[in-house]
Amino acid sequence: xxxxxxxxxxxxxxxxxxxxxxxxxxxxxxxxxxxxxxxxxxxxxxxxxxxxxxxxxxxxxxxxxxxxxxxxxxxxxxxxxxxxxxxxxxxxxxxxxxxxxxxxxxxxxxxxxxxxxxxxxxxxxxxxxxxxxxxxxxxxxxxxxxxxxxxxxxxxxxxxxxxxxxxxxxxxxxxxxxxxxxxxxxxxxxxxxxxxxxxxxxxx
Numbered sequence: 001x002x003x004x005x006x007x008x009x010x011x012x013x014x015x016x017x018x019x020x021x022x023x024x025x026x027x028x029x030x031x032x033x034x035x036x037x038x039x040x041x042x043x044x045x046x047x048x049x050x051x052x053x054x055x056x057x058x059x060x061x062x063x064x065x066x067x068x069x070x071x072x073x074x075x076x077x078x079x080x081x082x083x084x085x086x087x088x089x090x091x092x093x094x095x096x097x098x099x100x101x102x103x104x105x106x107x108x109x110x111x112x113x114x115x116x117x118x119x120x121x122x123x124x125x126x127x128x129x130x131x132x133x134x135x136x137x138x139x140x141x142x143x144x145x146x147x148x149x150x151x152x153x154x155x156x157x158x159x160x161x162x163x164x165x166x167x168x169x170x171x172x173x174x175x176x177x178x179x180x181x182x183x184x185x186x187x188x189x190x191x192x193x194x195x196x197x198x199x200x201x202x203x204x
Contacts, residue, residue: 030054043070043077060092072116080114080123099139106132122159129155143189149182177204 031053038046045068052061065087075081091105108130115122131153138146158173184197 028054029056044068057095058093061090063087063089075116077114080116080118082112082114082124084110084112086110101137103135104133106130119162121162123162124160125157126160127155127157129153144185144187146185148184151178151180151182153178175204178202 032051034050036046036048038044045066047064047066049064050062053059065085067085068082069084070077070082072081086109088108089106091103093101093103095101109128111127112124113126114124131151133152134150136148140146154175154177156173156175179202180199182197182199184195186193186195188194
């Protein structure tokens with residue numbers, strides 16, 4: 001006697017390599033938004049928002065955050081009892097083709113802190129920071145790839161004088177800037193990998 005053959009309609013299971021190639025070549029198509037708004041007594045405000053967009057070849061993400069506190073307890077903000085914070089972030093990936101893509105990341109933030117009447121000259125301190133990173137990759141052939149990268153950063157610190165106390169002998173601002181481009185080529189054959197890279201760093 002022979003057992004009857006069983007017919008099955010199980011879904012096809014992708015191999016690990018096939019699944020990885022599918023995941024790497026495209027993004028899931030979606031749009032996502034999230035937002036929060038808050039407030040408090042006496043003068044507190046908070047906003048936090050995020051927006052993401054993904055399609056077949058591109059991905060973008062944007063975030064915004066802001067918080068303001070004016071007056072601590074029964075103290076007045078005009079006497080330096082306050083702080084403000086704002087942050088912006090943007091990152092994403094653009095696939096121009098299967099062999100050429102661009103990744104980017106940008107961030108900007110500003111902080112302001114009241115000195116709460118602790119300084120006879122300065123009213124508040126302010127810090128601004130920003131950076132932008134760009135990375136591109138171009139696959140020439142199997143095992144050969146060109147890549148480039150640009151990193152930029154800057155920061156600025158300054159203090160606000162109390163009216164009628166401004167003193168030109170005091171340094172009230174500091175600026176820093178950095179710029180670093182990179183360009184390289186890499187190749188591999190079997191277990192061997194070789195790359196050449198050149199770059200430049202500029203600081204101010």
